[in-house]
Amino acid sequence: MSIDxxxxxxxxxxxxxxxxxxxxxxxxxxDVGEPDSEVINNIFRAAHSIKGGAGxxxxxxxxxxxxxxESLLEAVRSKSRGVSAELIDTLLQxxxxxxxxxxxxxxxxxxxxxxxxxLTSQLERYQSQDSESNEVVPEATADERxxxxxxxxxxxxxxVFKPYPDILATGNDPYRVIRELKRLGECQVEVxxxxxxxxxxxxxxxxxxxxxxxxxxxxxxxxxxxxFEWLEDDCDLEIQRLVDPVEGEQVSDDFSVPAKVPVVxxxxxxxxxxxxxxxxxxxxxxxxxxxxxxxxxxIEHLINLVGELxxxxxxxxxxxxxxxxxxxxxxxxxxLASNVHELQEQSMRIRMLPIDFVFQRLPRLIRDLSNxxxxxxxxxxxxxxxxVDKTVLEKISDPLxxxxxxxxxxxxxxxxxRIEQGKSEKAALEISAKxxxxxxxxxxxxxxxxxxxxxxxxxxxxxxxxxxxxxxxxSQIEELxxxxxxxxxxxxxxxxxxxVGLDVVKQNIKSLxxxxxxxxxxxxGTEFRIKLPLTMAILDGQLVQVGGEVFVLPMMNxxxxxxxxxxxxxxLPNGQMVYRFDDEYVPILDLDQFFSDSLxxxxxxxxxxxxxxxxKLAAILVDDVLSQQQVVIRSLEANFRRIETLxxxxxxxxxxxxxxLDANELVQVAHNLQGINNEPLRKVS
Amino acid sequence: MSEVxxxxxxxxxxxxxxxxxGEEHAVDxxxxxxxxxxxxxxxxxxxxxxxxxxxxxxGSVVPIIDLRAKFDLDAEFNFQTxxxxxxxxxxxxxxxxxxxxxxxSEVYEILDEDMQPAPEMxxxxxxxxxxxxxxxxxxLVIILDIDSLINEGVLEQLDGVEVRD
Numbered sequence: 085m086s087i088d089x090x091x092x093x094x095x096x097x098x099x100x101x102x103x104x105x106x107x108x109x110x111x112x113x114x115d116v117g118e119p120d121s122e123v124i125n126n127i128f129r130a131a132h133s134i135k136g137g138a139g140x141x142x143x144x145x146x147x148x149x150x151x152x153x154e155s156l157l158e159a160v161r162s163k164s165r166g167v168s169a170e171l172i173d174t175l176l177q178x179x180x181x182x183x184x185x186x187x188x189x190x191x192x193x194x195x196x197x198x199x200x201x202x203l204t205s206q207l208e209r210y211q212s213q214d215s216e217s218n219e220v221v222p223e224a225t226a227d228e229r230x231x232x233x234x235x236x237x238x239x240x241x242x243x244v245f246k247p248y249p250d251i252l253a254t255g256n257d258p259y260r261v262i263r264e265l266k267r268l269g270e271c272q273v274e275v276x277x278x279x280x281x282x283x284x285x286x287x288x289x290x291x292x293x294x295x296x297x298x299x300x301x302x303x304x305x306x307x308x309x310x311x312f313e314w315l316e317d318d319c320d321l322e323i324q325r326l327v328d329p330v331e332g333e334q335v336s337d338d339f340s341v342p343a344k345v346p347v348v349x350x351x352x353x354x355x356x357x358x359x360x361x362x363x364x365x366x367x368x369x370x371x372x373x374x375x376x377x378x379x380x381x382x383i384e385h386l387i388n389l390v391g392e393l394x395x396x397x398x399x400x401x402x403x404x405x406x407x408x409x410x411x412x413x414x415x416x417x418x419x420l421a422s423n424v425h426e427l428q429e430q431s432m433r434i435r436m437l438p439i440d441f442v443f444q445r446l447p448r449l450i451r452d453l454s455n456x457x458x459x460x461x462x463x464x465x466x467x468x469x470x471x472v473d474k475t476v477l478e479k480i481s482d483p484l485x486x487x488x489x490x491x492x493x494x495x496x497x498x499x500x501x502r503i504e505q506g507k508s509e510k511a512a513l514e515i516s517a518k519x520x521x522x523x524x525x526x527x528x529x530x531x532x533x534x535x536x537x538x539x540x541x542x543x544x545x546x547x548x549x550x551x552x553x554x555x556x557x558x559s560q561i562e563e564l565x566x567x568x569x570x571x572x573x574x575x576x577x578x579x580x581x582x583x584v585g586l587d588v589v590k591q592n593i594k595s596l597x598x599x600x601x602x603x604x605x606x607x608x609g610t611e612f613r614i615k616l617p618l619t620m621a622i623l624d625g626q627l628v629q630v631g632g633e634v635f636v637l638p639m640m641n642x643x644x645x646x647x648x649x650x651x652x653x654x655x656l657p658n659g660q661m662v663y664r665f666d667d668e669y670v671p672i673l674d675l676d677q678f679f680s681d682s683l684x685x686x687x688x689x690x691x692x693x694x695x696x697x698x699x700k701l702a703a704i705l706v707d708d709v710l711s712q713q714q715v716v717i718r719s720l721e722a723n724f725r726r727i728e729t730l731x732x733x734x735x736x737x738x739x740x741x742x743x744x745l746d747a748n749e750l751v752q753v754a755h756n757l758q759g760i761n762n763e764p765l766r767k768v769s
Numbered sequence: 770m771s772e773v774x775x776x777x778x779x780x781x782x783x784x785x786x787x788x789x790x791g792e793e794h795a796v797d798x799x800x801x802x803x804x805x806x807x808x809x810x811x812x813x814x815x816x817x818x819x820x821x822x823x824x825x826x827x828g829s830v831v832p833i834i835d836l837r838a839k840f841d842l843d844a845e846f847n848f849q850t851x852x853x854x855x856x857x858x859x860x861x862x863x864x865x866x867x868x869x870x871x872x873x874s875e876v877y878e879i880l881d882e883d884m885q886p887a888p889e890m891x892x893x894x895x896x897x898x899x900x901x902x903x904x905x906x907x908x909l910v911i912i913l914d915i916d917s918l919i920n921e922g923v924l925e926q927l928d929g930v931e932v933r934d
Contacts, residue, residue, distance in 0.1 A: 392827075678814070679815065720823070723865050724864070727816070741824060
């Protein structure tokens with residue numbers, strides 16, 4: 085039986101990335117001097133699982149490298165060495181290094197051997213320091229005593245290893261186990277053949293043997309258990325301390341021996357935890373077992389099917405609407421409708437992940453950046469548990485990082501400057517996420533210098549973004565920082581400020597159907613607000629009719645819909661129609677004309693104007709406004725290709741296909757038609 | 770049933786044939802997903818006239834290409850007009866596309882040696898889309914290369930269509 089190991093390798097890589105994130109997060113919260121033992125345990129466990137996986141799946145270099153890290157961490161865990169700032173730095177570099185090794189494996193690139201070597205020797209240096217200073221380190225905290233009596237015994241171990249018959253089908257090799265045990269010390273291996281059946285009954289794919297190994301040497305029980313880590317569910321295992329012949333006394337310990345004197349049965353708990361009494365460990369174990377890893381494709385498929393179900397259900401409701409005499413049928417249909425609705429909501433929630441997945445990258449970023457920039461920052465992350473669709477999550481990371489960088493680089497002043505301003509030396513940076521209506525709002529606010537509006541305006545005028553003499557409101561000036569080619573950094577630094585940036589951020593967020601805005605007050609700080617839809621798979625849609633076809637407009641972008649009144653519409657000399665909204669003139673896009681590519685001169689509009697706000701305003705002329713409903717977004721690209729101004733398609737209750745309009749692109753088109761693209765913020769009044 | 774089952778020769782391929790402007794065209798039957806009578810599709814803006822629109826095929830959105838319009842033939846719609854849903858490969862990805870044809874005729878088994886390369890010819894259908902020619906019962910059957918038809922003939926051109934922006 086051959087097993088394709090490559091698929092496991094991918095899972096391993098994915099899991100290792102997660103473990104690395106855990107390590108990183110842990111390292112960043114670690115206090116110098118007095119480390120929190122829970123945090124260290126977390127870091128250790130993460131490092132350990134990377135090492136274990138790397139060994140099993142043939143990533144020799146990673147296994148060797150993480151082994152060195154692990155031994156160092158073990159020393160920290162057993163408190164035989166303290167935690168220094170350099171140690172944390174080195175370990176963080178190790179995290180990066182393992183990450184790059186994984187990446188190299190994934191892309192079949194070369195591993196940067198020099199970097200690995202340099203870090204390894206650095207780690208080893210720490211360890212050799214340890215062995216020199218070991219005697220000086222005060223021994224035995226309460227934590228340690230529990231392991232101490234077990235660890236330094238010399239009596240040896242008796243290991244009874246009885247694999248289940250079908251262990252070979254799991255890809256495990258008992259011989260590897262024996263070999264590993266041998267590495268721990270002198271071994272006497274006895275094999276038991278008592279279960280071996282007669283030749284005719286023997287199934288060649290089954291294992292009938294069991295082993296008893298007597299192991300000399302001073303290894304720890306945990307080392308033995310580690311060997312069996314991957315086997316624990318597939319064998320009966322007894323690990324027993326051999327009676328020390330000199331003392332003639334059975335070594336037992338309240339902790340290691342629950343009820344059943346010296347034999348410890350290995351249950352399904354992670355091996356490490358058997359001797360650990362942290363309640364928190366048990367908590368983690370149960371968290372782990374309560375989640376499963378599922379291919380996103382399967383979830384997509386499920387959600388699509390549920391989408392179908394919703395459509396079918398609404399079709400049935402429509403067909404049976406006039407069968408009012410069938411009371412039971414109607415009641416059943418109502419029940420069905422609410423169940424289907426619930427099912428849809430729940431299945432959408434499968435894709436929702438806490439935003440913490442993105443937030444956990446930030447502490448490291450902020451730490452490194454504030455070191456580089458020599459700024460002091462106290463940051464707060466709020467609303468980590470706020471859930472957001474996975475697709476949104478994946479795409480929000482880069483824009484968020486960019487804004488945080490900007491805040492650190494441009495927003496926050498140097499400590500000196502802050503003191504001169506009468507502020508506290510440490511700047512405050514708050515990043516928070518919360519739900520607001522059907523959206524998620526992420527806010528990044530600092531108490532830095534704020535936007536310098538006059539200099540932004542001057543710069544915009546220099547670059548021709550705004551014409552001289554134009555009067556802009558403060559918020560319009562703030563908005564200017566999102567325009568292409570705009571950067572307020574006086575000097576270009578390597579952190580941010582090459583003039584590409586905020587415009588790209590804005591574009592990315594818009595492509596997710598969201599928006600970003602900024603408010604600021606000089607000398608007091610700046611706040612960026614990113615607003616995003618909760619999910620990208622379902623959309624609250626307004627159905628509109630254009631030229632005989634039904635289109636869907638995203639509700640979140642609709643400001644209002646009005647019957648066209650001649651008095652509110654003006655025609656510019658180039659034929660472009662504009663609609664007067666408050667004190668602004670917004671361009672009108674006649675969808676029918678636009679979609680039919682007709683070049684006929686603008687007609688006086690009839691129909692309904694839908695005012696769309698995507699940061700910029702535009703009015704879309706449609707023939708009629710129909711109902712509002714939730715629609716499941718389907719991609720056009722799957723079988724076709726992307727078409728500008730269309731965000732996708734959906735299937736309506738009657739089975740017909742309707743196209744979903746892309747509000748951002750429509751607004752863009754409307755503005756370009758009007759030809760005011762270069763001076764978009766000019767007030768026409 | 771057994772008398773209906775024919776032994777398929779090793780070096781033969783089965784083709785579905787259909788009529789386009791009176792000529793018989795063929796595609797590899799393994800590429801055909803289903804045949805359905807022509808139904809109105811939801812029109813898509815900013816696409817050439819031979820893209821009839823998109824339909825709902827059991828939940829996925831499938832574009833419909835009218836081969837008659839693509840080949841500059843008269844496009845009549847009557848009870849025989851059908852949409853042949855075929856699988857095409859583009860950049861390694863499988864896609865489903867509907868082809869509108871005048872009518873479907875038959876499934877033939879054509880031996881490899883009975884096929885000959887298409888001669889150089891002018892006209893609406895460039896030779897790039899013709900895989901080979903075959904003769905069946907003294908009739909000419911044009912075997913289409915749907916991958917290149919869709920890739921270079923349809924999607925490629927569509928990709929070139931610029932939308933005002």
